[in-house]
Amino acid sequence: MEVEETKTTIADNESVLQRSKTSSVVEEPLPSKDDAENEDKDGHELEIQYASGSRLAIITLGVCLGLFVVALDTSIISTVIPTITTVFDSLGDVGWYGSAYLLVLASLQPSFGKIYTVFNLKAVYLISLIVFEVGSVVCAAATSSLMFIIGRAIAGLGASALLSGGMNIIAFAVPLEKRAAYNAGVSSMFTIASIAGPLLGGAFTDEVSWRWSFWINLPVGGLAFFIVGFFFTAPARKSQLTFKEKMAKLDxxxxxxxxxxxxxxxxxxxxxxxxxxxxxxxxxxxxxxxxxxxxxxxxxxxxxxxxxTIPVSIIKQRTVLISTLYSFLYSMASYTQIYYLPLYFQAVENISAVGSGIRLIPYLVFNTFAAILMGMYVNRTGYYYYLLWIGATFYTVGSGLLSTLGLNSSTAQWLPYEIITGFGRGSGQIPFVAVQVVLTPEEVPIGSSLVMLSTSLGGAVALSISQSIFNNDLLKELTKYAPSIDPDIVLNSGATQFSDLVPADALSGVLQAYSKAIDTVLIPPIAFAGLSLVLALGIERLNVKARKQSANVTAESEKSEKAEA
Missing domain, CATH: 4.10.860 (DNA Excision Repair, Uvrb; Chain A)
Structure with a gap:
């Protein structure tokens, strides 16, 4: 059996090894089997200097800080909006406070993926961080609703580049066979920020000022700027293009x-x-x-x-396509859960906003724990593909359990349900490893941006779908469990305010309706997670370590041939 497995591994990696070659210092793309179509006419070769030890740890910290403030800006706005609308008397602009940021962030992902393949990685990242900070300053100092919206759009512009840029820095700072664990740590910033954002926003609004929800980005982002600027060495290209030639390469x-x-x-x-x-x-x-x-x-x-912007030769690659769709489905499931579980705790269980955030900590902790554990396993063994299967299985089961939470569910129920779901969610960082295994170094920025794009779009699509499902089902359940209550009273009031407007004798019926509607919203994530499992079964069964070893053999062989010549 061991012999057969070794043969399978070598065979599975053969197509990848034909596309790229590496040495200990230099990684450069090789022509694919479609030479005439896919050859890099400029003959670019990336000179990569991997980091190690304390320097690598510091670079990772800088990337984590940069991604944390980007993700924080997505979630912190939820608890700040009510105060902002009061200050600017701008209830009609509420939708733009979130969408101005997210629309720019999501729509520019592929464009920055392409830019990172043409221009210096560190320079683009640092400029983008400055743009993000400028947007944060505009938001924090806003004197009108329009000024605030403009600030959100500027911040979204910088954030779009920082998302894929952070993953690209890790890709060019850490060797492929060690990259999974670092990707896991960096990816956990999104989950941490989704929990910390509403808590920090509420604390700043209540204790200091809502403006500190954006001022906080300056010291954190500034530290990230210093770390990346000082410690990270961007990959250099042997063939130099003029600025005009680089601009011509952009789509x-x-x-x-x-x-x-x-x-x-x-x-x-x-x-x-x-x-x-x-x-x-x-x-x-x-x-x-x-x-x-x-x-x-x-x-x-x-x-x-x-x-x-998105070369067909990349997106049609089986692993890239499956990884992108896997991330899209995982994002749809997780965004739905992260948004509606707090609603369950606050509206149905009558827990405060801070308390609901605390109750989501098990989901966060086991998500991060599983991601790092899986990353360490990939580092040690080189195998990653069946972690997608394991993660999706746990995620499907956990999502199914979460959809059973009801009016009288105890801690003994929601706690293990969150643990199982969070553990399954941990495999969501594996697609970043998968695309980097099958792509050449110059293609990695585009592959990373596609995975990041699918995550952003998945969340946007899921929240739209879940909102429609929730509103329609809540209306139906209210007519069933609280027929004496005007549904508009509940639908037009906040999740924590309807209890003050509903008569005491009808409150239990309204709570039951709320509980049933949230359960209905939590059903689609079961399908999303299950479908991701089906997709993952089709991924190429490659091995990170086998690729590196064989690639090094290829590089050494070519050196010998040159020496003999």
Whole structure:
């Protein structure tokens, strides 16, 4: 059996090894089996200087801090919005406070993935961090609602580059066979921020000022800037291009089409069923715009070949495609749970906002624990593909258990349910490793940006779907369990305010309706997690260590051939 497994590993890695070669200092792309189509005409070779020891630990800390403030800006806004609308008398602008940031962040992901393949990685990252900080200052110092929205958009611009940039820094600071554990630690910043954000936002608003929710980004981001700028060495290219030549390599029209199409989709999902009815011309018009623009984008990508924003040769690679879809489904499930579990604790269990955040800690801790544990396992063995299967199995089971929480569920129920779900969620960082195994060093930024894009889009799509499901099901359950109550009273009041507006004799029925509606919202994550398991079964069964060993043999062989010549 061991002989057969070794043969399988070598065979599975053969196609990858033909695409890339490495030495201890230099990694450079090799022509793929479609030489004429995929050859890098500029003959770029990346000179990579991996870090180690305390220097690597410091670089990892800097990347974690940079990603933490980006993720924090996504979640901290939820508890700050009520105060901002009061200060600026801007209730009608609420939707833009979140979407101005998220729309820019999601739509520019592929564009920055392409930019990182052309320009210096460290320079782009540091400039993006400055842009993010400028946006944070504008938000913190805002004197009007419009100024605040502009600040959010500027911050989103910087954040879009920081997301994929952070993962790229890890990719070029840590050797492939050791990269998984570091990816896990960095990825955990998103989960930590999703819990810490609302708590920090509430604390700043109550104790200091809501503006500190954005001022906090300056010292944290500043430390990240110093660490990356001082300790990280960006990969250098042997062949130098002029600035004009680099700009010519960017797919401006394709990027413009992707940004326009993505914004149409996200706005339609955000407005549909909430701000406007799904049948409203503004909503279906946006869907129509998305349907018309994206085929144009796809045509441009095919025509531009390797010069495209999203080269077809990358996205059609089986592991890249499966990893991207896996991340999309995982994001849909986790965003739904992270948003609606606090709603369950606050509305149904009558727990404070801080208390609900504390009750989500088991989900966070075991998510991070599993991610790091899986990363260490990949570092030791080189195998990663069946961790996707294990994680998705736990995630499906845990999601199913969470959907059974009810009006009288005890700690003995929700606690182990969160532990199982959080443990399964830990495999969500494996796709970053998977795409880096099958892509050449120059392709890694694009692959990382695709995984990050799928995470952002998955969350946006899931929250839109879950909002519609919740509103419709809550209306149905209210007519069943509290027929004497006007549904608009509950629907138009906050999750913690309806108990003050509902008569005491009808409160139990309303709570039951709320509980049932949240259970219904938590059902789709079961399907998302289950489908991710099915997809993961099709991933290429490669080994990180086998790839590196064979690649080094290839490099040494070529050195010998050159010496003999």
């Amino acid at each position: 401006f029209f394709g990027a413009l089409c992707f940004v326009g199409g993505t914004i149409c989709l996200l706005l339609a999902l955000q407005w549909g069923g909430a701000t406007y009815a799904w049948t409203d011309s503004r909503v279906w018009g946006l869907f129509l715009g998305f349907g018309l623009i994206m085929p144009i984008f796809a045509y441009i990508q095919v025509k531009r070949g390797k010069g495209a």
